[in-house]
Amino acid sequence: MNVTPTITQFCHQTWQLNAQVQLTQVADDKCYIVTDKTPFHPVSHIWPDHPADKGSITINGCSHDVIDCLVGAVELTSNTLYVDEAIPVKRDQEGWVFVVVHVVEAEKAVVCAGDSVELTVNKAYQQALSRGHSAGHLALLALNKILTVHGYWRKDAERKDPLGHYDFNNYAQETSTVSENHCLDTYRLGKTLRKRGLNSADVITDLDKIENLINQQVNEWLANGSAVIMQCDGECLTDSRYWRCDLSRDESVVIPCGGTHVDSLTEITKIIITLREVEANYIEMQTDVN
Structure with missing residues (x-):
């Protein structure tokens, strides 16, 4: 056959x-x-x-x-x-x-x-993973935005995310793990990232402040209840797929992604994000769907 x-x-x-x-x-x-x-x-x-x-x-x-x-x-x-x-x-x-x-x-x-x-x-299990994965996208976009808008970069970084903010996530992410209603990302704030312009010491010092700002931003986006659209370039496994969402009137996002996702942000009631330093030059961002 x-x-x-x-x-x-x-x-x-x-x-x-x-x-x-x-x-x-x-x-x-x-x-x-x-x-x-x-x-x-x-x-x-x-x-x-x-x-x-x-x-x-x-x-x-x-x-x-x-x-x-x-x-x-x-x-x-x-x-x-x-x-x-x-x-x-x-x-x-x-x-x-x-x-x-x-x-x-x-x-x-x-x-x-x-x-x-x-x-x-198993529909319930897939949907729980979908909530965790979509929440993870919102968290990384908010993290990029807060670090850019609040001056944690001292010079222009070449890589920008879909919202035009310096793409800290792309530069620093070492691992990302999705689980049921949960996403965990680890980031390395090493010498290369400092040379690119990130004020890493200030990020570590201000983790609590940054965490609060990220939570505010993510839950503002959630309140809009926007649709999430999975755009597929084809029907095969190797065809590109994209996560699309209008987070606000002026913030439309398209992210390449092969995972499963929610149909709408209304499927997520609240997101709680926790930032922590796990060892020298390493931080974790834990994203939980409540």
Whole structure:
């Protein structure tokens, strides 16, 4: 059976659909199942900030837990599937297609290419991740804005965010982790960032002040209740996707993002952001949806 790129539906508020199995592979007591389309969001093998969806796959009337959901790449000439960190090529490599891989316990799954299956995402879990991820976007935009507007940069920085503020997040972010109603970002305030113009010592000294200003800004944006639109350049996993939101009358944002998100900021009642210094030259921003 010819394998085609997985048609993704995780940006379309779709939690259940019927699909056709294109390929299966068993390894390490796990069965990897690739279907022609899916509502499941896989964890990225490149930037694994957003966890895999949870849910189930129904095969011949029997429901099986999807214990993981990963990115895969299929070499078309050999019909060989490479999963997660084993993927040897970049996306859009000629002769390869990228797919979503549903992982179930091998001993419990009897499935073949061509079979019809039903895929069901744990809606509550995905929505909790979506709230955490969208809140994280608001927090980083507010952090960039506060550091710019309140004079924590002493010279012009080349990188700007979608609102035109110096992109501290892009310069300094080392890790980002989304979880249910939560996002945690870590930043390094090192020598390079100081050379670029950030007054790092003042940022550390004023963390409480900056935290208060960020919370005020984020919750002002929330009060507008704007729609969130996921713009997809295509329906395949490797096609670009963008988070779009009009935060206020004069603040429209477009951010490249492959995660799942809320449909509207009205789905988030309140956001609480906490800044802390975790070690010398490192700070954390914890974003919680209340």
